[in-house]
Amino acid sequence: MGRAATPKSESRRQQVLDAALEVFARDGYGNAVVDDIARASATSKGGVYFHFPSKQALFLALMDEAGGLLLDRVERAMADEPNPLAKGDAALKSALTTFGKNRTLARLLLVEAVGAGREFNAKLTDLHAAFASLIARYLDDAVAAGVLPPHDTTLAGVAWFGAVNQVVTRWVLTGEPKKLESVYPELRALLMHGVAGAGVHREDAR
Amino acid sequence: MGRAATPKSESRRQQVLDAALEVFARDGYGNAVVDDIARASATSKGGVYFHFPSKQALFLALMDEAGGLLLDRVERAMADEPNPLAKGDAALKSALTTFGKNRTLARLLLVEAVGAGREFNAKLTDLHAAFASLIARYLDDAVAAGVLPPHDTTLAGVAWFGAVNQVVTRWVLTGEPKKLESVYPELRALLMHGVAGAGVHREDAR
Amino acid sequence: MGRAATPKSESRRQQVLDAALEVFARDGYGNAVVDDIARASATSKGGVYFHFPSKQALFLALMDEAGGLLLDRVERAMADEPNPLAKGDAALKSALTTFGKNRTLARLLLVEAVGAGREFNAKLTDLHAAFASLIARYLDDAVAAGVLPPHDTTLAGVAWFGAVNQVVTRWVLTGEPKKLESVYPELRALLMHGVAGAGVHREDAR
Amino acid sequence: MGRAATPKSESRRQQVLDAALEVFARDGYGNAVVDDIARASATSKGGVYFHFPSKQALFLALMDEAGGLLLDRVERAMADEPNPLAKGDAALKSALTTFGKNRTLARLLLVEAVGAGREFNAKLTDLHAAFASLIARYLDDAVAAGVLPPHDTTLAGVAWFGAVNQVVTRWVLTGEPKKLESVYPELRALLMHGVAGAGVHREDAR
DNA sequence: AATGAATGAGCGTTCATTCAT
DNA sequence: TATGAATGAACGCTCATTCAT
Numbered sequence: 001m002g003r004a005a006t007p008k009s010e011s012r013r014q015q016v017l018d019a020a021l022e023v024f025a026r027d028g029y030g031n032a033v034v035d036d037i038a039r040a041s042a043t044s045k046g047g048v049y050f051h052f053p054s055k056q057a058l059f060l061a062l063m064d065e066a067g068g069l070l071l072d073r074v075e076r077a078m079a080d081e082p083n084p085l086a087k088g089d090a091a092l093k094s095a096l097t098t099f100g101k102n103r104t105l106a107r108l109l110l111v112e113a114v115g116a117g118r119e120f121n122a123k124l125t126d127l128h129a130a131f132a133s134l135i136a137r138y139l140d141d142a143v144a145a146g147v148l149p150p151h152d153t154t155l156a157g158v159a160w161f162g163a164v165n166q167v168v169t170r171w172v173l174t175g176e177p178k179k180l181e182s183v184y185p186e187l188r189a190l191l192m193h194g195v196a197g198a199g200v201h202r203e204d205a206r
Numbered sequence: 207m208g209r210a211a212t213p214k215s216e217s218r219r220q221q222v223l224d225a226a227l228e229v230f231a232r233d234g235y236g237n238a239v240v241d242d243i244a245r246a247s248a249t250s251k252g253g254v255y256f257h258f259p260s261k262q263a264l265f266l267a268l269m270d271e272a273g274g275l276l277l278d279r280v281e282r283a284m285a286d287e288p289n290p291l292a293k294g295d296a297a298l299k300s301a302l303t304t305f306g307k308n309r310t311l312a313r314l315l316l317v318e319a320v321g322a323g324r325e326f327n328a329k330l331t332d333l334h335a336a337f338a339s340l341i342a343r344y345l346d347d348a349v350a351a352g353v354l355p356p357h358d359t360t361l362a363g364v365a366w367f368g369a370v371n372q373v374v375t376r377w378v379l380t381g382e383p384k385k386l387e388s389v390y391p392e393l394r395a396l397l398m399h400g401v402a403g404a405g406v407h408r409e410d411a412r
Numbered sequence: 413m414g415r416a417a418t419p420k421s422e423s424r425r426q427q428v429l430d431a432a433l434e435v436f437a438r439d440g441y442g443n444a445v446v447d448d449i450a451r452a453s454a455t456s457k458g459g460v461y462f463h464f465p466s467k468q469a470l471f472l473a474l475m476d477e478a479g480g481l482l483l484d485r486v487e488r489a490m491a492d493e494p495n496p497l498a499k500g501d502a503a504l505k506s507a508l509t510t511f512g513k514n515r516t517l518a519r520l521l522l523v524e525a526v527g528a529g530r531e532f533n534a535k536l537t538d539l540h541a542a543f544a545s546l547i548a549r550y551l552d553d554a555v556a557a558g559v560l561p562p563h564d565t566t567l568a569g570v571a572w573f574g575a576v577n578q579v580v581t582r583w584v585l586t587g588e589p590k591k592l593e594s595v596y597p598e599l600r601a602l603l604m605h606g607v608a609g610a611g612v613h614r615e616d617a618r
Numbered sequence: 619m620g621r622a623a624t625p626k627s628e629s630r631r632q633q634v635l636d637a638a639l640e641v642f643a644r645d646g647y648g649n650a651v652v653d654d655i656a657r658a659s660a661t662s663k664g665g666v667y668f669h670f671p672s673k674q675a676l677f678l679a680l681m682d683e684a685g686g687l688l689l690d691r692v693e694r695a696m697a698d699e700p701n702p703l704a705k706g707d708a709a710l711k712s713a714l715t716t717f718g719k720n721r722t723l724a725r726l727l728l729v730e731a732v733g734a735g736r737e738f739n740a741k742l743t744d745l746h747a748a749f750a751s752l753i754a755r756y757l758d759d760a761v762a763a764g765v766l767p768p769h770d771t772t773l774a775g776v777a778w779f780g781a782v783n784q785v786v787t788r789w790v791l792t793g794e795p796k797k798l799e800s801v802y803p804e805l806r807a808l809l810m811h812g813v814a815g816a817g818v819h820r821e822d823a824r
Numbered sequence: 825a826a827t828g829a830a831t832g833a834g835c836g837t838t839c840a841t842t843c844a845t
Numbered sequence: 846t847a848t849g850a851a852t853g854a855a856c857g858c859t860c861a862t863t864c865a866t
Contacts, residue, residue: 012846028323030236034840044848046843055840115321117234125379128372139401148401152392155373156401159393162372163365166334170364173331186358187365194400195345195354195362218829240857250831251858257829261857424850440735442648446836456852458839463850467836527733529646537791540784551813560813564804568813570788571781571805578746578780579773585743598770599777606812607757607766607774630825652861662827664864673861 013051016041017065020058025104029059029116056119063113063120066105067127073098074134084142091138092164092191093184099168100180110169132157160191219257221247223271226264231310235265235322262325269319269326272311273333279304280340290348297344298370298397299390305374306386316375338363366397425463427453429477432470437519441471441528468531475525475532478517479539485510486546496554503550504576504603505596511580512592522581544569572603631669633659635683638676643722647677647734674737681731681738684723685745691716692752702760709756710782710809711802717786718798728787750775778809 019041023032034055038045052058077094078087099106113124136157142148167187171180225247229238240261244251258264283300284293305312319330342363348354373393377386431453435444446467450457464470489506490499511518525536548569554560579599583592637659641650652673656663670676695712696705717724731742754775760766785805789798 028321030321031323033838045841046848047846049841050846112321115234115236115318117237121379125376128376128379132376149403151395151401155389155392156396158372158376159369159396160401162368162370162375164368165372166364166368167361169368170331170334170338173327173334183361186361189357190362190365190400192400192402194396194398194403195348195357195366196398197355197400197403239855252831252860253829255858256831440733442733443735445834457837458852459850461837462852524733527646527648527730529649533791537788540788540791544788554813563807563813567785567801567804568808570784571808572813574780574782574784574787575777576780578776578783581780582743582746582750582776585739585746595773598773601769602774602777602812604812604814606808606810607769607778608810651859663862664827665825667862668825 012043012047016043016048016051016058017062020062021066021104021108024059024062024112025107028112029120059113059116059120060123062108063123063127066109067130070095070098070105070109071130071134074131078138084138084145084147088138088142089188091135092188093181095164096168096181096184096187099171103172106168106172110165111172128158128161132161135160163187163191218249218253222249222254222257222264223268226268227272227310227314230265230268230318231313234318235326265319265322265326266329268314269329269333272315273336276301276304276311276315277336277340280337284344290344290351290353294344294348295394297341298394299387301370302374302387302390302393305377309378312374313378316371317378334364334367338367341366369393369397424453424455424459428455428460428463428470429474432474433478433516433520436471436474436524437516440524441532471525471528471532472535474520475535475539478521479542482507482510482517482521483542483546486543490550496550496557496559500550500554501600503547504600505593507576508580508593508596508599511583515584518580519584522577523584540570540573544573547572575599575603630661630665634661634666634669634676635680638680639684639722639726642677642680642730643725646730647738677731677734677738678741680726681741681745684727685748688713688716688723688727689748689752692749696756702756702763702765706756706760707806709753710806711799713782714786714799714802714805717789721790724786725790728783729790746776746779750779753778781805781809 016037020032020037023037023040027033027036032055034045034048037058038048041048048058052061074091074094077090081087081090109127113120113127132154134157136153139148139151139153139156143150143153164187167183168180170176177183222243226238226243229243229246233239233242238261240254241251243264244254247254254264258267280297280300283296287293287296315333319326319333338360340363342359345354345357345359345362349356349359370393373389374386376382383389428449432444432449435449435452439445439448444467446460447457449470450460453460460470464473486503486506489502493499493502521539525532525539544566546569548565551560551563551565551568555562555565576599579595580592582588589595634655638650638655641655641658645651645654650673652663652666655676656666659666666676670679692709692712695708699705699708727745731738731745750772752775754771757766757769757771757774761768761771782805785801786798788794795801
């Protein structure tokens with residue numbers, strides 16, 4: 001479903017993108033070297049520059065792709081669920097699963113993209129906002145449906161996003177927990193009921 | 207209250223540190239130029255290198271100082287409060303206030319230190335862990351005191367830290383909300399009771 | 413006589429090598445500046461570094477080239493002569509002639525390469541050893557052929573090499589004698605018969 | 619016998635000189651760092667500069683001292699012998715012995731001083747000339763005394779010096795032979811009678 | 825005499841980007 | 846489209862030298 005682009009040029013571009021993901025995630029934006037990306041994509045430096053006007057543009061494109069892919073997965077997962085609460089669960093679970101299967105992606109988005117430079121702040125902010133507002137919209141729906149009490153959903157969106165973010169970042173940087181998805185039940189409970197109500201509503205264990 | 211021990215060289219070192227904070231926060235680690243730091247500290251490049259062996263070491267020292275200062279503030283604020291719940295409130299409030307008064311510090315710690323390079327991951331991880339475990343310890347105490355139900359306090363520490371982190375990061379990057387401290391009540395409620403119980407327990411406004 | 417294999421890049425590399433010889437011999441290794449070499453080879457600094465990984469590697473390559481060239485000349489001259497004694501004469505004469513025509517080369521090999529740094533000692537030692545053992549081999553042959561009495565040919569090789577070395581070095585540093593090759597007859601007599609037998613065997617004058 | 623100078627200042631100066639010998643011989647002129655010399659002489663950088671106006675002057679002074687010391691030893695050894703031939707033997711023996719006991723000195727004079735830079739060529743030339751002409755003078759005397767046939771004593775002085783030089787240099791760079799002095803008999807024979815007459819006049823073995 | 829903090833010119837090296845082929 | 850040699854601005858770091866104390 002939908003890989004209709006030019007068989008050669010498009011795949012070349014994708015090769016570069018894939019290689020760039022690898023290299024940027026490995027070395028960070030600043031330390032990554034265009035030559036490395038060229039080598040890793042079995043092209044030449046000129047080849048890279050044919051498909052992308054600059055190192056910066058390449059990184060930006062990568063953020064777009066990676067962020068879009070993740071957003072897509074989460075939205076698709078939510079779309080598959082009927083009721084509000086289930087949607088939230090699905091979103092959280094799919095985010096953890098996607099990252100859990102792709103540490104490189106996680107590192108790029110949550111670590112390397114952050115301090116990469118002023119030039120990337122706008123895109124980073126957009127990404128953060130996209131996720132936060134996805135969550136906020138879901139919370140709004142849930143409030144509208146009467147399954148959640150009214151509250152500042154914008155702030156909650158940001159905070160939730162940050163909470164998940166940090167759990168994943170810790171996993172990226174320290175390798176803990178071994179299986180990222182394993183935090184799902186506890187994290188879900190925490191997001192829903194905070195620490196105060198944590199005990200009551202927990203329906204599962206590790 | 208006693209800072210008589212730093213006649214000249216120590217103050218020089220501090221000058222450099224201060225200038226470095228400014229420059230690193232403004233330009234990011236990678237784009238920051240040692241010459242700029244020298245100029246900003248009214249020294250020469252050689253002066254900077256007399257006090258710090260390398261740009262990297264300078265940044266590391268800065269992370270230490272900034273992280274320590276923040277941790278100190280928060281811990282001091284907690285120490286001033288008697289009961290567990292109040293300690294938590296004080297911690298949250300002092301973190302928001304400290305960052306709110308010092309956007310430069312916030313940018314350094316939450317943005318620029320992140321993608322700065324593999325060399326800094328260890329220190330960054332340590333910082334994250336220090337905060338997360340400070341929170342976890344507090345939660346443990348609260349659980350022991352019976353004011354909070356038992357739960358995975360480690361995970362909660364990480365998630366809380368992430369939530370606050372993200373709210374501050376958003377403020378650093380977008381300027382919203384105008385007054386960082388204004389999120390305190392809502393954020394507190396969210397951390398305590400999650401989104402499900404959010405409506406009920408709110409006891410205050412802006 | 414066949415140098416068709418070096419279309420562009422190879423000639424560039426050679427340009428750099430030539431310029432480096434000039435600059436290193438003029439300024440010495442330590443004082444030579446890569447920018448100067450770049451300028452002298454009508455390239456850019458990056459161009460130099462494209463062909464050689466470092467200043468050090470460039471100097472090493474130069475030692476190889478210069479040493480190889482000299483050794484080649486001497487060996488070729490020896491090969492052209494039939495009997496042992498004539499070979500020796502030819503070797504001495506060709507060494508003096510080659511250096512005499514190329515003071516730059518002489519300076520590089522005999523002066524600048526010497527105190528250039530520990531990194532170059534190995535290569536220098538190799539060069540010295542190559543010459544000394546070339547001489548020693550020749551002496552061995554002459555002994556085997558019965559035209560010279562048996563003696564410690566290794567030491568003689570070293571000593572001979574040093575004697576010639578010093579005569580050339582003196583010429584490099586002081587300009588004396590005007591024509592380096594003019595020392596040939598006296599030097600030859602000296603190497604053959606020492607100072608004691610000097611008077612008898614001398615068949616020529618200055 | 620003669621250490622009459624100012625007890626403190628003069629010894630300080632000597633300390634610096636000694637340390638400099640060590641450091642220059644270890645690192646070479648270019649790589650040697652004034653701070654190291656200061657540390658090695660248990661002084662401060664300022665202390666070094668109090669006694670010597672510049673790094674260059676320090677090295678020059680060292681060459682003077684080292685060269686003078688060596689020349690002194692050799693001359694003294696010659697003065698102790700009555701007849702010409704014995705003087706020559708004594709000179710060679712004392713040179714080998716002095717270097718053999720002091721590899722640092724040998725390295726400074728024969729290796730590090732050579733490529734150290736144009737600034738040192740004059741002094742180096744002087745040193746070489748001093749030795750060469752010492753030898754030449756001795757040869758002249760021997761010729762005058764009728765124990766050696768007339769020949770180009772200047773050239774012989776240079777060549778002899780170079781031969782000894784090279785033997786010592788090889789020992790400095792490669793460690794061979796184990797005992798430098800052991801080459802004395804063979805080297806003496808070589809210098810006196812060359813390779814042609816070598817067999818006859820040898821009166822000893824290794 | 826001695827100290828050591830400070831200076832700043834200088835240099836090796838890197839690497840994004842360009843462009844002739 | 847692709848290649849890779851070439852460019853040159855930029856930067857981290859070193860270290861001889863100075864000088865206030």
